[in-house]
Amino acid sequence: MNREELDSKAQSLYEHLAELRTRLIYSVYILLIATGICYGFSDHIFNFVRAPIAPHLPGGGLIYTGPLDKFMAHIKLSFVFGVIISCPFWLYQVWKFVAPGLYQRERRYTFGFIFAGTGLFLLGAAFSYFIALPMAFNFLMHFGGDVDKPMISIDQYLGFFTQMCLMFGAAFELPLIIVILGMMGIVSQSFLRKNRRYAVMTLAVISAIITPPDLLSMVMMLAPMWVLFEASVVIVGIFERKREEAFAVNERE
Known part of the structure; x- marks a missing residue:
């Protein structure tokens, strides 16, 4: 490798790092603004979270x-809900960072990426709030009988609540991540199918780590993640076929 190629690679790496820095700064500004807005409604948010x-x-x-x-506790909740309500804006920053690695025709999916990413994140957080958390509390709070009475501190509860909601929200982004990797040519439908059992095993380990220490919570996490993984395999195949059709058309022209 000659000097010019090394300089070119170094410049490319520097440009990527500079772009990453810019997107991170914008994301921080967005989160700070969203956190400030949520702090004005922190009493209502706290009542909602406690429910x-x-x-x-x-x-x-x-x-x-x-x-x-x-x-x-109000500060922490304001930040967590700031992350949630600003989801479309920081997802846009993520898209702007990865878009240069995509084909020109694939960069048109900006709105679809933001809409899908926001919807999946909110779906994961809602799944945690309305399904996973009530079922976990029904098990954990009555485990070992009703003689002992719970005295849960705000700090302990918010740590547990935040971890569950954000982890579920992030986990539900799985199909979006896999589809982007497929669009960039890093993974293919055949690769995903061939390694399905390893993927499911990895999802099971992740579910066991980020959920409460009971089998029910783990299954409640694993089941939707497995479904989302299978959906992402199908979507990656659709994009592959579209890419092949477009390539065939270009070859004929």
Whole structure:
């Protein structure tokens, strides 16, 4: 490899890092603005977040042991919900970073990428809030009998709640990630089918790590992720066929 090729590769790497830095800065600005907006509604957000565990608590309230605990809880919740409501905007920054690696015709899917990414993230968070969390609390709060009474601190609960909602939201982005990798030519439908069992095994391990330590929560995480993986295999195949058809048309022309 000669000097010019090395300089070209170094310049290309520098440009990618500079672009990544720009997108990260924009994303931080977006998150700060969204967090500030959510802080203005933090009381309503806190009541909404408390709802899944409230039926299992004496008096329906959480406890806190430090003077700053409740204030910091509102800050944390504002940030988490800032991430959620700003999802279309930081997904746009992700798309702007990966778009140069795609074909020109594939860059037209900007709106579809943002819409799908936002919908999948919100779907994952909603699945966690309305299905996974209530089922987890029904199991965990009644495990070992009803003699012992739960006294859950705000900090412990918010850590658990945030982890569940964000992890489910991120996990539901799986098909979008796989489709983008397929569009970039990194994975193919045949590759995904050939390695299906390894993918399912990996999903099972991820589900076991990010969910509460009970089989039900793990299955509740694994089942939709498996379905989304199978859907992504089909979608990658559709894009491959479209690419082959477009290539055939260009060859004839």
